[in-house]
Amino acid sequence: MVFVFVLGLLGCVLLPYLLMRLLWSHFSAGKQQQLNGKHVLVTGGSSGIGLSVAREAASRGAKVTLVARNVDRLLEAKRAVEGVCAKLEGEGSSKVQFFSVDLAGRREHIASAIKEAEASMGPVYMLVNCAGFARAQVFEDIPQSLVKELLDVNLMGSFTVTQEVVRSMKQQGKGGAVVFTSSQGGLVGLYGFTAYSAAKAAVVKLAEALHMEVKPHGITVTVCYPPDTQTPGFQEENKTKPIETRLISEAAGLFTSEQVAKKLVEDALQGKFTSTVGFEGFMLTTLCAGMGPISDSLSLLAQVFLSGIFRLISAFYLWSFSNIIKREHRKKIAAAMRTKTE
Ligand SMILES: NC(=O)C1=CN([C@@H]2O[C@H](COP(=O)(O)OP(=O)(O)OC[C@H]3O[C@@H](n4cnc5c(N)ncnc54)[C@H](OP(=O)(O)O)[C@@H]3O)[C@@H](O)[C@H]2O)C=CC1
Numbered sequence: 001m002v003f004v005f006v007l008g009l010l011g012c013v014l015l016p017y018l019l020m021r022l023l024w025s026h027f028s029a030g031k032q033q034q035l036n037g038k039h040v041l042v043t044g045g046s047s048g049i050g051l052s053v054a055r056e057a058a059s060r061g062a063k064v065t066l067v068a069r070n071v072d073r074l075l076e077a078k079r080a081v082e083g084v085c086a087k088l089e090g091e092g093s094s095k096v097q098f099f100s101v102d103l104a105g106r107r108e109h110i111a112s113a114i115k116e117a118e119a120s121m122g123p124v125y126m127l128v129n130c131a132g133f134a135r136a137q138v139f140e141d142i143p144q145s146l147v148k149e150l151l152d153v154n155l156m157g158s159f160t161v162t163q164e165v166v167r168s169m170k171q172q173g174k175g176g177a178v179v180f181t182s183s184q185g186g187l188v189g190l191y192g193f194t195a196y197s198a199a200k201a202a203v204v205k206l207a208e209a210l211h212m213e214v215k216p217h218g219i220t221v222t223v224c225y226p227p228d229t230q231t232p233g234f235q236e237e238n239k240t241k242p243i244e245t246r247l248i249s250e251a252a253g254l255f256t257s258e259q260v261a262k263k264l265v266e267d268a269l270q271g272k273f274t275s276t277v278g279f280e281g282f283m284l285t286t287l288c289a290g291m292g293p294i295s296d297s298l299s300l301l302a303q304v305f306l307s308g309i310f311r312l313i314s315a316f317y318l319w320s321f322s323n324i325i326k327r328e329h330r331k332k333i334a335a336a337m338r339t340k341t342e
């Protein structure tokens with residue numbers, strides 16, 4: 001009985017998914033913009049997803065600007081991206097530059113770095129906001145300074161850089177592409193992520209509103225929703241992450257930064273509003289489409305026909321998340337009892 005149900009569910013969901021992917025790749029192949037010779041600015045480009053985006057852009061012939069704080073890591077990343085350029089055409093030293101700026105810092109510094117970047121490589125065609133970080137902690141333990149830092153880097157940093165770049169894109173009148181990095185944790189609020197989920201959800205609404213404003217200017221907006229991704233930032237986050245957060249996040253799988261970056265660049269070049277990886281990513285973004293912009297008819301079809309069944313499936317995920325939390329809660333109580341009696 002259960003077997004038949006599972007088989008039916010797979011038939012309803014997996015088959016349409018595979019069919020859509022096939023159709024997608026068929027229809028989108030021709031629509032893709034090129035990056036050859038264009039300027040791509042990547043914040044957080046010295047590490048993890050941002051660095052992989054920079055490499056992906058370079059492999060498509062783009063000129064790349066990296067923005068982050070730590071100069072040593074920027075230098076190392078610049079060399080790595082130059083390596084990609086060199087493989088492409090046997091030279092490439094002039095195609096990668098970096099700026100050390102704190103995106104949670106002063107606006108003047110951010111604005112002047114972008115001006116300089118554009119002065120040497122031309123107007124930015126694609127901006128990828130990747131600078132950000134996650135810290136998971138139980139709600140009442142989160143210091144105010146951490147909430148502020150999470151909002152400053154993840155939300156305000158992207159806000160400020162994008163303001164500067166979009167102003168210049170509008171002046172040029174040649175269109176462009178803006179990418180924000182949210183998270184699957186920006187679509188579903190997760191245990192331990194009260195501050196982080198709030199910051200990443202805010203990025204989504206910023207992107208939706210901006211999309212409406214810049215569309216007439218030929219500027220596309222894309223939001224990337226990565227699941228757990230193997231990066232230095234992810235390793236750092238794992239040092240203090242509550243076990244509940246880890247176990248719940250694992251439901252969406254673990255991906256490489258190359259997988260996330262490749263999909264991000266492809267989706268942005270096709271002007272899609274949403275970019276994600278994995279089957280859970282597909283289900284979650286389809287279910288959470290809400291009043292978000294419609295970038296292609298196939299995604300719209302998926303949202304119309306699959307939202308109902310995905311909401312049902314979400315009940316199973318939420319049930320298993322709540323079981324994880326209950327189980328860990330019981331373990332903690334038992335451990336506390338043991339230490340009391342000892
Ligand atoms: N890895 C994951 O599991 C997931 C990541 N994400 C998001 O993807 C993005 C990239 O994450 P990931 O690659 O893991 O992170 P990493 O820590 O590996 O890289 C973060 C990058 O951002 C830069 N950065 C951080 N803070 C600032 C700042 N204040 N000013 C300028 N640059 C800054 C870092 O350089 P420096 O420190 O030198 O400034 C580094 O280049 C983040 O927004 C993250 O929230 C979303 C979902 C999952």
Ligand SMILES: CCCCCCCCCCCCCCCC(=O)[C@@H](N)CO
Pocket residue numbers: 133134183184185188190226227228229233234237248249250251252280283284287310311313314317
């Ligand atoms: C139909 C319904 C489908 C439901 C699927 C639900 C899956 C939810 C899992 C959420 C995973 C969140 C990972 C966040 C990673 C992150 O942001 C940090 N690692 C940042 O570094």
